[in-house]
Amino acid sequence: MTPEISRINPDQLHETPGYHHVTVVETGRTAYLAGQCPVGPDGSVVGEDSLDLQVDQVVENALAALAAVDAGPQHVVRSVIYVRSDDREDLASVWSRFTASPLAPAFTTASTLLGVAQLGFAGQLVELDLTAALPA
Template sequence: MTTEIRRVNPEGLHPTPGYHHVTVVETGRTAYLAGQCPLGPDGTLVGDDVDGQVDQIVANALAALAAVGATPDRVVRSVIYVVSDERPVLAAVWARLSASALGPAFTTASTLLGVAQLGFPGQRVELDLTAAL
């Protein structure tokens, strides 16, 4: 039995750049992924720029989703953390994630945050996902 996911943009709320204001999971189980960091299999930081780190995060998130039998279209919530207070940097991260193989994950309820720092030295991006199984 496949869990039904419904995405809604209610009347009266502002238009979005691709995500939906509300995501409803009708029934079923969910998977909560730990924050996906730009770390390679050996635990070292991959990429010294935002683009390289986003690409590693996409690879890691796809592997984590696959491990529980989920695909990007089953993501019901995402939170993206970027070490920057510059809107063009935040927008570039959103655009790269949306254009990636993980792109369908960002049509759901999403939040994009600029933050002061993340957990690993040199880390610029982190991604938190929830998926309906």
């Protein structure tokens, strides 16, 4: 059984580029994924100079983590994207890449996009934090 998930944009709040201000999960279990990083199966950071390659690896890793709990992008109820940059164009580029990926339904929910000074791995430019409402 799929959990009942409502996504709301209150009239009093600004329009969004696809995400919702509020996400409500009526019942069920929740999975909290560790920050998904652009690290390949061999343990190394991919595409150290490429936001696009790093986003693609993060998408692959996030889909695998969701699948491990029998969930998909449509079950995501919260996302936080971290980009190692203070350039708004970089942040917009990462948002666009994620929302055009197979993980895109995850970003129709409550989402936050942040530019940060540093991430955990040397050469890491992107990290994604997801919370999912699990199907029964």
